[in-house]
Amino acid sequence: MSSVSRIQRSLTLEEFLALPEEEPSLEFINGRIEAKVSPQQKHSVIQVRLGDSLNRYAEPAEKGFAFSELRCTFAGRSIVPDIVFLLVSHICTDAQGEILNEAFLVPDIHIEIISPDQSAKSAREKLVHSTENGCSLGWLIDPEKKRVEVYRPSQPAESLAFDGVLDGEPVLPGYRLPVATVFGWLRFPRPERPTTGADPA
Numbered sequence: 001m002s003s004v005s006r007i008q009r010s011l012t013l014e015e016f017l018a019l020p021e022e023e024p025s026l027e028f029i030n031g032r033i034e035a036k037v038s039p040q041q042k043h044s045v046i047q048v049r050l051g052d053s054l055n056r057y058a059e060p061a062e063k064g065f066a067f068s069e070l071r072c073t074f075a076g077r078s079i080v081p082d083i084v085f086l087l088v089s090h091i092c093t094d095a096q097g098e099i100l101n102e103a104f105l106v107p108d109i110h111i112e113i114i115s116p117d118q119s120a121k122s123a124r125e126k127l128v129h130s131t132e133n134g135c136s137l138g139w140l141i142d143p144e145k146k147r148v149e150v151y152r153p154s155q156p157a158e159s160l161a162f163d164g165v166l167d168g169e170p171v172l173p174g175y176r177l178p179v180a181t182v183f184g185w186l187r188f189p190r191p192e193r194p195t196t197g198a199d200p201a
Contacts, residue, residue, distance in 0.1 A: 006026040017078060025069065028078040029126075036080055040145035042186055043082070044114050049185045050085050050141075051176075054109075057168075057175050064088050064172075065110065074106040075133040079126060085109035085171065106134040108171045110151075114142040127151040134170050143186060148179050 016028040024036045039047065047068055054066035064087040071080050084107040092100045110130040112123040120142060131153045144162030148166065150158040160166070160179050168175030191199035 010061050013073070013078060014075060017073065021147050024079040025071070027080055030077075034122075036122035037115045039082075039113070039115055041112045043115045045185055046141060046143060046182060047082050050111065050176060050182065051111075054083070054085055054168075054172070058172060060084070061087075062088055065091060066109075070103055072107055073080070073102075073104045075129065077129065081107060081110050081126070081130075082113045083109075087112075087171065106130060110135050110138045110170070113123055113138070114144070116144060124149070124157070127157075137168070139166060141182060143183070148182065 011028075011033065013028055016026075016033065019026075022040050023088055027034050029161055030178055042187075050065040058064045058066070064085055065086045068083055068086045069080050071078060072084060073079075084103075086103075086105075087108050090105055090108060092105075094100060094104070107130060110127060110172055113129060114120055114123060119131060120140070123140055127135075127149075128151065131138050131151045138155065140147075140149040140151070140157075141150070146162060148160040148164065150160060150166070162183070164179045165177065165183070166175075166177040
């Protein structure tokens, strides 16, 4: 999609969706067009590993699939959550059984991962909007502050401590992921320093 500076503010949702895609992705929220913040390493590591964790749990039983950066259009908005989990019954396919590109639906699980330059307030507002419009579960993950918040319909956000556990209910019953595991993904082994005179290769 064209950059924010080149887009008329008076666009309708339909006109916005007709624009070509671009990177970073643009979102249509409350009549405004906002650019997503490009992810950095901590964000990317959690995004990849969390999506993989959800899929390893859900795919064997064909419960659903976790998508990264999937555009979802619902309730007057078009947003691109960091991770979207959709139940199998909500994954639209064509007559040949292939997944359709468009997702005009609310996520079953909506996950936002905070980047250093991203507003946590904006991410929280997205999760509240989703859970007010049919999303059963939302997670906000802040890698810098080591904080996780859980969003459910008609309930206040719940903050999880470092020893807390992310629970997939009601979308993925039985799925449990310790918060410590999520932030443990950010620790990588440091390569050993070669001894003096050793070949670093």
